[in-house]
Amino acid sequence: MSGTTGTNTASPTGGGDEHLPQPATADIDLVTVLHALGDPVRLTLLLSYADDAEHSCDPRGLGLEHLHKSTVSHHMRVLREAGVTTTRVAGRNRFVRLRRADLDARFPGLLDALLAAAG
């Protein structure tokens, strides 16, 4: 988030969306990414996010209705902290999106190969 001005920064007077903590692109670590994706639920989430759209955190929209909401939240957090996803906070809502450009910049070809292998 550093380098941006205004809109991504929390503002006590409201108006700007903010993002939950995430590693900078240069700090995305391969072992951490592989560990994050070496889990069936998180790989399922990756496939859901592969459309590059923002997704709500509601498990029902992600084919994960069988899991407790806190379990899904945990998996989302692992993905975000690994640098795989970004989470935008808008009021009481949170929206998750794949960091495709950041991952492609950090590890060229890896995301495409992973999505092809998982799809």
Next chain:
Amino acid sequence: MSGTTGTNTASPTGGGDEHLPQPATADIDLVTVLHALGDPVRLTLLLSYADDAEHSCDPRGLGLEHLHKSTVSHHMRVLREAGVTTTRVAGRNRFVRLRRADLDARFPGLLDALLAAAG
């Protein structure tokens, strides 16, 4: 190993090498592979094996002198059981090699992207 005749099969009269148990190519599972590689020691081993040569299991030859031999053996087993490596048994010696062709067939482009990202 199915489909081969003779040389890869254990023989009580000696002469043939055998391999430790490993998944067939079609049974190599992406989540299992990612979990196997989502560990710093195992990713280091992957890079050592990227030369496609056979490697002994001696930690000293793998830059893992700081680890106990049983720890290294555990990591090698995880890689083998995930389908990343194959282990040939020759008498009292064991030799480990990357299953590059099998991985490339199962997940095209993934291994190259991983090695580029890790290297």
